[in-house]
Amino acid sequence: MTENVNPTAVLIIIGNEILSGRTCDANLSFIGQRCEALGIDLIEGRIIQDIETTIIDIVNDYRTRVDYVFTTGGIGPTHDDITSASIAKAFGVELERNAEAVEVLERHYPSGKLNEARLKMADVPVGSRLIDNPVSSAPGFQIENVYVLPGVPSIMQAMFDGMTDRLTGGLPILTESVKTDLTEGGIAAELSKVQAVYEDVSIGSYPFFKAGFLGVNLILRSTDNERLREATEKVKDMILGMEGQIFKSK
Amino acid sequence: MTENVNPTAVLIIIGNEILSGRTCDANLSFIGQRCEALGIDLIEGRIIQDIETTIIDIVNDYRTRVDYVFTTGGIGPTHDDITSASIAKAFGVELERNAEAVEVLERHYPSGKLNEARLKMADVPVGSRLIDNPVSSAPGFQIENVYVLPGVPSIMQAMFDGMTDRLTGGLPILTESVKTDLTEGGIAAELSKVQAVYEDVSIGSYPFFKAGFLGVNLILRSTDNERLREATEKVKDMILGMEGQIFKSK
Numbered sequence: 001m002t003e004n005v006n007p008t009a010v011l012i013i014i015g016n017e018i019l020s021g022r023t024c025d026a027n028l029s030f031i032g033q034r035c036e037a038l039g040i041d042l043i044e045g046r047i048i049q050d051i052e053t054t055i056i057d058i059v060n061d062y063r064t065r066v067d068y069v070f071t072t073g074g075i076g077p078t079h080d081d082i083t084s085a086s087i088a089k090a091f092g093v094e095l096e097r098n099a100e101a102v103e104v105l106e107r108h109y110p111s112g113k114l115n116e117a118r119l120k121m122a123d124v125p126v127g128s129r130l131i132d133n134p135v136s137s138a139p140g141f142q143i144e145n146v147y148v149l150p151g152v153p154s155i156m157q158a159m160f161d162g163m164t165d166r167l168t169g170g171l172p173i174l175t176e177s178v179k180t181d182l183t184e185g186g187i188a189a190e191l192s193k194v195q196a197v198y199e200d201v202s203i204g205s206y207p208f209f210k211a212g213f214l215g216v217n218l219i220l221r222s223t224d225n226e227r228l229r230e231a232t233e234k235v236k237d238m239i240l241g242m243e244g245q246i247f248k249s250k
Numbered sequence: 251m252t253e254n255v256n257p258t259a260v261l262i263i264i265g266n267e268i269l270s271g272r273t274c275d276a277n278l279s280f281i282g283q284r285c286e287a288l289g290i291d292l293i294e295g296r297i298i299q300d301i302e303t304t305i306i307d308i309v310n311d312y313r314t315r316v317d318y319v320f321t322t323g324g325i326g327p328t329h330d331d332i333t334s335a336s337i338a339k340a341f342g343v344e345l346e347r348n349a350e351a352v353e354v355l356e357r358h359y360p361s362g363k364l365n366e367a368r369l370k371m372a373d374v375p376v377g378s379r380l381i382d383n384p385v386s387s388a389p390g391f392q393i394e395n396v397y398v399l400p401g402v403p404s405i406m407q408a409m410f411d412g413m414t415d416r417l418t419g420g421l422p423i424l425t426e427s428v429k430t431d432l433t434e435g436g437i438a439a440e441l442s443k444v445q446a447v448y449e450d451v452s453i454g455s456y457p458f459f460k461a462g463f464l465g466v467n468l469i470l471r472s473t474d475n476e477r478l479r480e481a482t483e484k485v486k487d488m489i490l491g492m493e494g495q496i497f498k499s500k
Contacts, residue, residue: 017454019292020425021282022469025275028297032271042269045297047278050454077435078455079442109435117438136459152457175270185327185359188367192329204267204300205328209386209404219272 006041006170006223007067012058013047014073014083015151026153027072034160039169039223040068050074055086063090063146068167070160073151075140077117083148084141088125091143095123101130101139108137131163142166171223176232181215182244183207190238191218198231200224215247256291256420256473257317262308263297264323264333265401276403277322284410289419289473290318300324305336313340313396318417320410323401325390327367333398334391338375341393345373351380351389358387381413392416421473426482431465432494433457440488441468448481450474465497 011031017023028045035042043066048054055074062069074083088095101122105114121138124130131140131147135155140148147163149156180187184207195203201222208215218235222228239246261281267273278295285292293316298304305324312319324333338345351372355364371388374380381390381397385405390398397413399406430437434457445453451472458465468485472478489496 013295016452016471017456017469018278019282019295020286020423020469020471021279021284021292022425022427023456024279028268029271029274032269034271036270042271043299045263045269045295047295049293076455076457077438079438079445080454113435115435115439118435120438121435152459154459173270175272177272185363185365185368185371188327188329188370189365195329202266204265204330205326206267206273207326207402209402219267219270221266221270 006039006173007168008041008043009035009068009070010044010046010062010066011042012055012062012069012071013045013151014050014055014071015047016050016080018047018073019049027151027156030153030157031070031160034164035169036173036175038164038167039172040167041173050080050082052082052086052089055083056090059087059090059146063144067145069146070149071146072149072156075121075138075148075150077120077138081120084123084125087143087146087148090146091125091127093126093143096126098122098124098128098130098139098141104133104137104139131159134158134162173221173223174225174228176220176228178218178220178232178235178239179215179247180218180239180244181213181247182239182242183214184216187216187238187242187244190242191235194231194234194238198222198227198234200227201231203231203235256289256423257418258291258293259285259318259320260294260296260312260316261292262305262312262319262321263295263401264300264305264321265297266300266330268297268323269299277401277406280403280407281320281410284414285419286423286425288414288417289422290417291423300330300332302332302336302339305333306340309337309340309396313394317395319396320399321396322399322406325371325388325398325400327370327388331370334373334375337393337396337398340396341375341377343376343393346376348372348374348378348380348389348391354383354387354389381409384408384412423471423473424475424478426470426478428468428470428482428485428489429465429497430468430489430494431463431497432489432492433464434466437466437488437492437494440492441485444481444484444488448477448484450477451481453481453485
């Protein structure tokens with residue numbers, strides 16, 4: 001890659017259910033792909049426990065070091081939803097009941113169903129800007145460069161896509177993939193030579209083993225389309241020169 | 251939960267392909283479940299880029315703070331596999347070609363196929379103990395409390411299960427789950443009361459929205475089986491008392 005000039009981001013995934021292995025996270029993959037398209041470098045993902053001091057320390061560490069901090073999880077109505085209160089403490093501000101959020105919840109819930117637990121979802125740190133939830137109404141919020149989203153993937157995705165106008169990206173990262181039946185060990189030396197010539201294209205090598213079939217996926221990434229195409233052609237020539245097959249990637 | 255006396259662990263997932271969203275990580279979920287069964291608290295998962303200084307800094311930070319550090323990814327034969335060399339630098343030791351690992355690779359590869367790139371997979375930090383790979387032969391390694399494993403899930407899993415005798419756990423964390431058609435906001439207040447009585451049982455609440463159907467999964471966790479069962483009964487009574495249905499969990 002050329003010297004990184006794109007803005008940076010991290011994703012903090014808050015939730016014991018991910019660490020226990022019970023739920024397999026799907027949010028990193030989505031946000032990673034969106035960041036790539038937006039020209040934002042997602043430099044880290046971090047899965048942490050539902051512990052107030054942990055959330056505070058980790059949010060405060062990242063928000064001064066990267067351009068965008070996204071969090072998922074812990075903004076629902078139950079006792080284990082402590083993200084909003086923890087983020088308020090991280091910023092040293094009070095949690096307040098947001099009038100606009102209350103209004104949204106009032107419109108969403110049938111009469112008599114908007115109880116105190118649900119109203120808790122209208123509590124955001126002072127100084128926040130709401131993030132609209134077109135699926136189930138309870139909003140997320142943005143405070144400075146920290147974007148607080150829910151953990152349920154379908155809802156998080158709709159909310160993320162609704163607020164991308166708040167994110168300023170750089171050059172989109174373009175990718176090409178080449179899939180072959182050659183093995184990593186067989187192509188490593190030749191592949192290094194291609195990588196050495198195309199320093200501004202990052203070439204990743206990912207072996208696969210599926211249904212008795214093995215091979216490697218080569219992923220090329222760059223912000224420069226011309227160089228990306230050239231490097232991809234070189235990789236394909238290399239494979240064909242070694243009598244490997246090239247498969248159509250998904 | 252009662253005061254935590256179990257050993258702690260973190261998983262460091264090394265790989266740009268996870269951060270780009272191209273590959274969805276499956277290793278955290280596996281290791282999380284194994285840790286739970288072993289009585290080890292997986293307190294964090296961290297997905298980082300293939301950058302030497304990043305790997306060094308993060309490994310060195312965690313290895314002094316937790317009992318076990320697991321890493322996945324970056325120990326193959328290609329130019330982007332830099333984990334072993336980075337871990338050697340983290341420990342301030344040389345990388346050496348391990349004779350036992352060379353022997354394993356020699357037995358695995360047909361004559362003439364064990365090239366220099368593949369031999370690179372026999373390079374481990376001085377002072378390491380190998381981790382056997384029953385699938386594709388190239389070993390992982392353990393240096394002090396850091397366990398270095400490959401990224402391909404099927405191989406990583408076989409290797410992890412083959413080395414669990416090196417891990418000393420505490421009390422296994424037992425879990426129960428209760429799935430209902432009631433919603434989070436509807437049960438939040440009552441659920442808090444159960445949680446308040448059973449402080450030694452961690453109760454997590456995870457809403458689901460699938461195929462037009464919504465509800466919540468309640469996950470109860472404790473090292474004390476008796477208390478876990480009692481709290482689970484209270485949760486079930488609570489649901490039935492609110493005229494909710496209880497579904498058989500998968």
